Amino acid sequence: MNKTFTCILCPNGCEIAVAYEGANINSLNGALCDKGENYVTQELIAPMRNIATLVKVEGGKLPLTSVRLSKPIPKKYIFEVMSLIRKQALVAPTSIGQIVIKNVLGLGSDVVVTKNVDAV
Numbered sequence: 001m002n003k004t005f006t007c008i009l010c011p012n013g014c015e016i017a018v019a020y021e022g023a024n025i026n027s028l029n030g031a032l033c034d035k036g037e038n039y040v041t042q043e044l045i046a047p048m049r050n051i052a053t054l055v056k057v058e059g060g061k062l063p064l065t066s067v068r069l070s071k072p073i074p075k076k077y078i079f080e081v082m083s084l085i086r087k088q089a090l091v092a093p094t095s096i097g098q099i100v101i102k103n104v105l106g107l108g109s110d111v112v113v114t115k116n117v118d119a120v
């Protein structure tokens with residue numbers, strides 16, 4: 001089979017054309033570095049994604065803080081994890097590194113605050 005992937009590991013966003021059978025890559029063109037092949041292999045076997053989004057803050061100088069996952073999770077769980085994150089509300093102050101959800105869905109990744117919000 002043939003498929004084109006856009007590598008998302010760096011701002012170059014290489015368009016990588018791949019011929020493959022299952023998880024075996026027969027040919028690969030368009031990657032500017034070796035990470036492209038690893039990325040495509042991961043996409044073929046088990047695609048992973050990170051999430052960066054916002055969580056409500058009560059009593060803060062800002063109404064929201066930013067959060068992200070401590071490490072990528074399987075792509076198939078993204079919507080389920082987003083649903084859990086949307087239900088969260090923190091109380092100010094929030095601090096970078098604060099854990100909002102530990103080991104979300106047992107996937108080995110934490111939802112972590114990435115912006116400080118001071119209390120009013």
Ligand code: SF4
Nearest residue numbers: 007010013014033036
């Ligand atoms: S293949 Fe390498 S250079 Fe191209 S987007 Fe991926 S990491 Fe960046």
